[in-house]
Amino acid sequence: MTRIKNLPVNTAGGSYNVTVSRGGISALSEIWHLDRKIMVVTDDGVPAEYAKKVLSQCKDGFIVTLPQGEATKNTENLIYLWQRMAKENMTRTDAVIAVGGGVVGDLSGFASATYMRGIDFYNVPTTVLSQVDSSVGGKTAVDFGGYKNIVGAFWQPKGVMIDCETLLTLEPRQVSNGLSEAVKMAATFDAELFSFMEENGIYENIEEIITRAVQIKIRVVEEDEREGGLRKVLNFGHTLAHALESIYSFDEYYHGECVAMGMVPMCSRSAKERLVKVLQKAGLPTEIPCNIEALGEAVTHDKKMSGKTLTFITCPEIGSYEMKTLSAKDFCDKVGKAEL
Ligand code: GLY
Numbered sequence: 001m002t003r004i005k006n007l008p009v010n011t012a013g014g015s016y017n018v019t020v021s022r023g024g025i026s027a028l029s030e031i032w033h034l035d036r037k038i039m040v041v042t043d044d045g046v047p048a049e050y051a052k053k054v055l056s057q058c059k060d061g062f063i064v065t066l067p068q069g070e071a072t073k074n075t076e077n078l079i080y081l082w083q084r085m086a087k088e089n090m091t092r093t094d095a096v097i098a099v100g101g102g103v104v105g106d107l108s109g110f111a112s113a114t115y116m117r118g119i120d121f122y123n124v125p126t127t128v129l130s131q132v133d134s135s136v137g138g139k140t141a142v143d144f145g146g147y148k149n150i151v152g153a154f155w156q157p158k159g160v161m162i163d164c165e166t167l168l169t170l171e172p173r174q175v176s177n178g179l180s181e182a183v184k185m186a187a188t189f190d191a192e193l194f195s196f197m198e199e200n201g202i203y204e205n206i207e208e209i210i211t212r213a214v215q216i217k218i219r220v221v222e223e224d225e226r227e228g229g230l231r232k233v234l235n236f237g238h239t240l241a242h243a244l245e246s247i248y249s250f251d252e253y254y255h256g257e258c259v260a261m262g263m264v265p266m267c268s269r270s271a272k273e274r275l276v277k278v279l280q281k282a283g284l285p286t287e288i289p290c291n292i293e294a295l296g297e298a299v300t301h302d303k304k305m306s307g308k309t310l311t312f313i314t315c316p317e318i319g320s321y322e323m324k325t326l327s328a329k330d331f332c333d334k335v336g337k338a339e340l
Contacts, residue, residue, distance in 0.1 A: 001027035004164070005211050009218050011225040013138055014156035018218065020211050025050060025124060025163040028097075029057035032122055032159050037061050037094040039085055041108035043068040046100045046126055047169050054099055054124060062088060066104065070250045073103045073143050075151070081111035095120035095158070101127040102134040102255075106149070109140030113155030123157045126166040128178020128206070129256055132185070132213040133234070135160045137221035148242070154226060162214070164207050173254065175203070176283035180256030182213035183278055184263060187271070188236050189216050191319025197278050233321050236313040237263030240288070240335070243298035247290060260284035265335050267315045274318050296332035314340050 002022040009016050019031065028034060038061035042051040045068030055061055064084055066072045085096075096112040096119065098105045105123050112121035125135035141152025167175065179202060186193040193212045202209065217234070224230040240262030244253060253261075260279045264286050267275050276286045288295065299310070311325045326334070334340045 001030070004207055007211075007214055007218055009136065009156075010222055011138070011156060013154055013225055014158070016157055016159050018136055018160040018162065018214055020162045020164065020207070020214065022165050022207075023163060024161045025053055025099075025166065026057075028054060028122075028124070028161060031161075033095075033120075034058045037088065037090055039064060039081070039088070039090065039094075039096045039108075040099060041066065041081065041096060041104055041111075042099040043072065043101075043104050045069075046104070050124070050126060050166065051099045054097055058097075066107075068103075070103060070143070070148075073107050073141075075142055075144055077107055078111055078114075078142050081108060082115055085111070085115050090115070090119070092116045092119060095122060097122045097124060099124045099126060100130070101125065102130045105130055105135055106139070106141050106152070109138075109155055109157070110142055110152050113140050113153040118155065120158045121155060123160045125160065125162060127170060128167065128175050128210065129181060130178070131162045131210055132178055133181040133217060135162070136214060136217045137231075138225065148245075162210065164210065167206065172283065175206070177254040177256035179206075179209070179282040180260045180279070180284050182209050183275070183282060183284075184236050184259060185213050185216040185234070187263065187267075187275055187315050187318055188233050188313065188321040189220070189319065194274070194278065194318050197281070198274065202278075202282050232311065232323060233313050236315065236321060237261075237266060239299065239302075239310060239312045239331070240265065240295065242302050243295050244288070244290075246298045246302065247294060253285075257285050260286060261288050263315070264288075265338065266313065266340055268317060271315045271318050275315070292332060292336040295335070296329070299332055300328045 001024045004020040007018040038058040040063045098108040123135045125131045138154045138156035141149035237259040241258035244258040
């Protein structure tokens with residue numbers, strides 16, 4: 001393994017390292033406690049050899065392969081994971097390792113948080129999206145009743161291994177999908193990283209960009225593990241993204257693509273100009289493909305559960321953010337008139 005960076009995370013819910021590496025997937029037993037029974041959870045879109053490589057380093061264990069896609073993140077599969085753990089007589093001192101993207105990580109993280117009131121969980125994120133965002137910070141969940149991530153827990157992993165070699169098997173659209181969250185973090189928190197993306201090749205420098213985005217994410221979750229304040233800034237672009245996700249299927253637009261389109265109307269004119277160029281450079285869409293009425297309807301539906309107002313993030317200039325609250329209707333009006 002070539003260790004690119006070891007990034008410590010310290011939160012009230014637990015301390016662990018995010019290791020950014022090349023080849024780290026083959027060296028997990030050097031740094032993690034795998035001398036026990038391990039359930040390795042993956043999906044059928046992830047090269048099967050990754051999970052096999054992970055299991056081969058465990059004293060005992062088994063692999064569960066779920067179908068790829070957001071629809072997997074449901075209570076049926078949560079129960080299925082509990083059943084497998086119980087059937088294999090897993091105890092409080094055993095552990096779970098997720099090998100895959102955000103769906104696998106969120107679902108198996110929540111299974112770990114709840115089985116026997118919580119067992120150790122490790123994450124090997126294999127998509128850019130999960131590497132820069134969902135694998136760090138301990139959010140675990142399943143979708144339920146038509147709502148994304150509505151049932152879940154904060155459950156910090158015991159370790160996260162980002163192996164940049166896994167990116168070699170990703171299709172370019174998937175790489176762009178994850179880069180969207182890295183652009184988001186740079187646009188709101190890190191003008192220097194944003195300039196780096198403007199001035200340098202994005203794909204050529206992907207390891208550096210992932211590392212710096214993870215450093216931002218760590219800073220945010222260390223300050224606000226439970227999303228009382230600062231962590232909300234990570235939702236930049238997500239109000240419109242969730243609305244777009246409810247209008248379009250997950251294949252039509254990936255999450256990161258919806259975030260990219262959702263960030264643009266949240267920027268001042270000067271920030272927008274710079275953001276659009278970087279998003280395009282990263283291979284992401286920048287224009288909302290539907291009319292404002294359809295979008296407004298979707299935003300209002302999404303807010304059904306939390307009353308009539310919504311809090312969202314704007315970007316007045318690159319490297320900064322503002323948190324604003326408006327009624328869903330005023331929000332949509334202002335998006336339509338480009339007045340945010
Ligand atoms: N994906 C946003 C967060 O972890 O808070």
